Amino acid sequence: MIKLINVYKEFPRSGLALKNASFHLRKGEFAFLTGPSGAGKTTVLQLIHMAERPTDGEVRVSGFSSGRMRRRDIPKLRRRVGMVFQNFRLLRDRTAAENLAFALEVTGARRSEMKAKVQRLLAHVGLAARAGAYPDELSGGEQQRIAIARALIHDPVVLLADEPMGNLDERAARSVFELMRDINASGTAVLMATHDVELVRRYSQYRVIELSEGAIVYDSGNSDGVL
Amino acid sequence: MAYYSVREAIAALRRAPGLAILSATSIGLSLFVLGIFGVAAYNLDVTLQAVERRVEVVAYLRDDISAAQLEVLQNDVSSFPEVESLTHVSKFEAMRNAIQQLEEFRDVFTDLEMNPLPASVEVRLRPAYRDPTSVARVAELIALYPFVEDVRYGREWVDKIYQLRRLGGAVAVILGVAFAVVAILIIGTTVRMAVLARREEIAIMRLVGATDGFIRRPFLLEGFITGLGGGLLALFLTYAAFLVVDGSLINLEWVPASWAGGGTLAGGLLGLAASGAALRRHLTTYG
Ligand SMILES: Nc1ncnc2c1ncn2[C@@H]1O[C@H](COP(=O)(O)OP(=O)(O)OP(=O)(O)O)[C@@H](O)[C@H]1O
Ligand SMILES: [Mg+2]
Numbered sequence: 456m457i458k459l460i461n462v463y464k465e466f467p468r469s470g471l472a473l474k475n476a477s478f479h480l481r482k483g484e485f486a487f488l489t490g491p492s493g494a495g496k497t498t499v500l501q502l503i504h505m506a507e508r509p510t511d512g513e514v515r516v517s518g519f520s521s522g523r524m525r526r527r528d529i530p531k532l533r534r535r536v537g538m539v540f541q542n543f544r545l546l547r548d549r550t551a552a553e554n555l556a557f558a559l560e561v562t563g564a565r566r567s568e569m570k571a572k573v574q575r576l577l578a579h580v581g582l583a584a585r586a587g588a589y590p591d592e593l594s595g596g597e598q599q600r601i602a603i604a605r606a607l608i609h610d611p612v613v614l615l616a617d618e619p620m621g622n623l624d625e626r627a628a629r630s631v632f633e634l635m636r637d638i639n640a641s642g643t644a645v646l647m648a649t650h651d652v653e654l655v656r657r658y659s660q661y662r663v664i665e666l667s668e669g670a671i672v673y674d675s676g677n678s679d680g681v682l
Numbered sequence: 683m684a685y686y687s688v689r690e691a692i693a694a695l696r697r698a699p700g701l702a703i704l705s706a707t708s709i710g711l712s713l714f715v716l717g718i719f720g721v722a723a724y725n726l727d728v729t730l731q732a733v734e735r736r737v738e739v740v741a742y743l744r745d746d747i748s749a750a751q752l753e754v755l756q757n758d759v760s761s762f763p764e765v766e767s768l769t770h771v772s773k774f775e776a777m778r779n780a781i782q783q784l785e786e787f788r789d790v791f792t793d794l795e796m797n798p799l800p801a802s803v804e805v806r807l808r809p810a811y812r813d814p815t816s817v818a819r820v821a822e823l824i825a826l827y828p829f830v831e832d833v834r835y836g837r838e839w840v841d842k843i844y845q846l847r848r849l850g851g852a853v854a855v856i857l858g859v860a861f862a863v864v865a866i867l868i869i870g871t872t873v874r875m876a877v878l879a880r881r882e883e884i885a886i887m888r889l890v891g892a893t894d895g896f897i898r899r900p901f902l903l904e905g906f907i908t909g910l911g912g913g914l915l916a917l918f919l920t921y922a923a924f925l926v927v928d929g930s931l932i933n934l935e936w937v938p939a940s941w942a943g944g945g946t947l948a949g950g951l952l953g954l955a956a957s958g959a960a961l962r963r964h965l966t967t968y969g
Binding site (some may be wrong): 544 | 684685686796883885886887888889890891892893896897
């Protein structure tokens with residue numbers, strides 16, 4: 456479903472961020488993307504989100520290929536791939552419900568459908584009661600849950616998460632992580648970049664893809680014999 | 683979708699009303715200068731057309747021309763594509779005109795034993811053929827007839843009118859382009875600031891899969907509205923200036939509705955084009 460095939464990514468000035476990276480994330484799979492700072496985790500997620508193009512190799516996502524991707528195909532891809540970040544990236548001048556409605560509205564959803572869908576998503580992330588709260592009135596964990604709800608708005612095949620618990624305390628982190636497991640349990644693949652070695656160890660049933668200096672040095676779920 | 687664009691454009695104008703007013707005013711002033719020039723050019727054109735309508739070729743005929751020859755000449759000349767109409771002025775009519783126009787010489791003319799004035803054919807040209815080359819060509823053709831003594835036309839007049847109109851056209855184009863550039867730069871800056879003010883939203887729109895067209899539309903609309911506002915301001919200022927000048931200094935004619943409407947709409951289109959150009963340069967930067 457998501458395939459990196461011998462991907463290289465070079466940034467001007469900073470050199471090679473990815474070297475010959477290959478892996479295959481299957482439908483409904485849950486995987487951690489680990490490695491030290493600067494290893495290339497964010498770069499991998501950006502490539503899958505097609506915010507960056509590989510310098511060499513190919514990225515395939517749910518029928519889209521980085522090689523044939525045209526600019527006007529990107530919105531279609533983005534609706535298949537949800538993404539959340541360490542810093543949530545909610546719009547501060549809109550309430551939780553408005554943040555979700557915004558994502559629907561700007562992708563051309565019918566206004567009649569919007570309200571029900573927003574309500575359903577808020578309930579799904581356990582924040583139906585906080586619909587009218589602004590991001591500054593929400594805890595970090597709550598903000599991240601709203602961000603996750605927004606990422607799910609088009610029922611994506613995969614949720615990409617870049618250090619989603621990086622800014623959260625222990626309890627909030629756990630609730631966000633449980634939410635992501637729920638989402639995965641209902642069929643959405645999850646690819647989560649994290650520093651948290653402890654977490655990765657605790658959930659050893661999940662696949663781990665480890666990066667170091669732009670190369671994949673370990674992949675617990677590799678059954679394609681790529682490495 | 684249309685609702686979203688309109689609402690966002692209006693919200694953007696509300697968010698920075700000072701900026702919107704400033705850019706609409708600058709466009710308004712630029713177009714105002716153009717409007718003043720437009721009124722002047724239109725009136726010059728009206729005047730020149732009146733003068734031009736008098737452009738005619740006069741063929742003076744020999745006294746010994748026969749009625750048959752005159753008929754041949756009249757038939758030939760009126761079939762020229764350039765010719766609108768022609769009038770025969772007999773010797774007698776020429777004398778009568780001369781007496782009417784030159785009162786002081788009335789006695790001189792009436793005392794003469796024979797009429798020294800020649801008969802003539804006055805040839806009026808169609809509007810499209812009142813340029814120097816066409817006038818000269820018609821004159822030359824008529825001069826070929828042996829019973830035509832002489833052919834006259836206001837050569838200098840024709841040349842001057844023609845040059846004046848060409849100059850007017852050139853000045854209009856230069857001024858128009860100069861002010862369009864100014865207006866585009868102003869609107870471009872406004873739109874760029876609007877994009878900067880909304881870069882966070884734009885990033886989220888890209889993140890959740892909004893199309894480029896959807897992202898651009900509110901900005902384009904904002905540019906169009908701002909430009910249209912400038913156009914309306916210019917229309918208002920130009921009409922005010924017209925009212926002040928008309929009647930007090932000289933008598934002027936107001937420009938046709940198509941000019942006024944076109945000029946105002948041009949403000950809107952200018953705004954649209956300027957936002958388009960600014961978006962092309964700045965929007966992708968925040969993708
Ligand atoms: N837009 C960019 N321009 C230039 N260099 C970049 C860019 N993005 C990433 N890099 C470089 O690519 C390498 C990998 O960066 P990346 O952000 O993928 O690491 P990471 O594993 O996500 O690190 P962290 O854990 O700190 O977030 C780094 O050397 C970084 O400096
Ligand atoms: Mg990172």
